[in-house]
Amino acid sequence: MSDTNPAGRAAPARTPSLTERRKAATQLDIARAAAELFTERGPDDTTAEDVAQRAGVALRTFYRYFRSKQDAVAPLLAGGADRWRAELAAGTPPGTAVPTALERSIAASLAAEGEEAAEGLRWTRGLLRAAAHDPALRAVWYRVNQESEERLREVLAGLAGPAADPLEVRLAAAAATDAIRIALETWSETDAPVHGEASPAALAVRCLRELTGGLRILGAADGKG
Numbered sequence: 001m002s003d004t005n006p007a008g009r010a011a012p013a014r015t016p017s018l019t020e021r022r023k024a025a026t027q028l029d030i031a032r033a034a035a036e037l038f039t040e041r042g043p044d045d046t047t048a049e050d051v052a053q054r055a056g057v058a059l060r061t062f063y064r065y066f067r068s069k070q071d072a073v074a075p076l077l078a079g080g081a082d083r084w085r086a087e088l089a090a091g092t093p094p095g096t097a098v099p100t101a102l103e104r105s106i107a108a109s110l111a112a113e114g115e116e117a118a119e120g121l122r123w124t125r126g127l128l129r130a131a132a133h134d135p136a137l138r139a140v141w142y143r144v145n146q147e148s149e150e151r152l153r154e155v156l157a158g159l160a161g162p163a164a165d166p167l168e169v170r171l172a173a174a175a176a177t178d179a180i181r182i183a184l185e186t187w188s189e190t191d192a193p194v195h196g197e198a199s200p201a202a203l204a205v206r207c208l209r210e211l212t213g214g215l216r217i218l219g220a221a222d223g224k225g
Contacts, residue, residue, distance in 0.1 A: 023065075028079070029055045031073050032123075034076075035123050038137070039127070039130065042133070043070060070137040071140055073127055076127070080109060087109065088155055089155045102208060110200040121194050125187065149177040175208065178211060179205075180200075
C-alpha cells in the first residue's frame with residue numbers, strides 16, 4: 001500500500017512509540033558495536049558473542065534482533081537512506097522538477113555537514129571495505145539498497161503525481177539508489193576525504209546525472225504530474 005495521500009504527496013510519518021524507539025536504539029547500539037569490531041578485526045575474526053559483549057547486551061538479545069553478525073550492521077547502513085527519503089518526501093517544494101529534487105537531496109544527504117554525518121560516512125567506508133572480502137556482509141549491503149529502492153519508488157510516485165509513467169518512476173528510483181551505492185563503493189576504495197571533488201556527494205551527483213540522462217521523467221514535483 002502506498003503511503004501517499006490523494007493529492008499525491010507523501011503522508012506524514014507516524015511517530016514511533018516509546019517501545020519502538022527503545023528497540024531501534026538497541027539495534028543501533030548493536031550495529032555500531034558490530035561495525036567497530038568488523039573495522040578493527042574483520043568479520044572473520046568477530047563472533048556474535050563479541051558483538052553482544054561490545055554492545056553490552058545478552059547474546060539472546062542479539063539474536064532477538066538479528067539473524068547473524070553480518071545482519072547486525074544493517075541499521076547502520078540503512079540509517080542514512082531512511083533519513084534521505086524522509087527529507088526528500090517532506091522537504092521538496094511544490095513545482096520542483098523531480099530530477100532536480102533528487103540531485104539536491106542526494107547532495108545534501110551526503111554532504112557530511114557536521115562530525116556525526118562525517119563519522120557515519122567513515123563507518124560506511126570501513127564496512128564496505130570489510131564487505132569486499134565477506135560475501136555475507138556484501139549481501140546485507142545489497143539487501144539494504146534493494147529495500148531502499150523499493151521505498152524510494154513510493155516517495156517518487158507521490159512527488160511525481162498520478163500522471164507519471166510507473167516505469168519512469170521505477171527507473172528513477174533505481175538510478176538514484178544505484179548512484180548513491182556506486183558513489184559510496186567507489187569512495188570507499190580510496191582514501192579521499194568526505195568533502196571535495198572525490199567525496200561521496202560529488203560522486204553521487206555525477207553518477208545520478210549519468211544514469212538519468214535518458215529519462216523523460218516527471219517534470220515537476222507538484223503532485224499533479
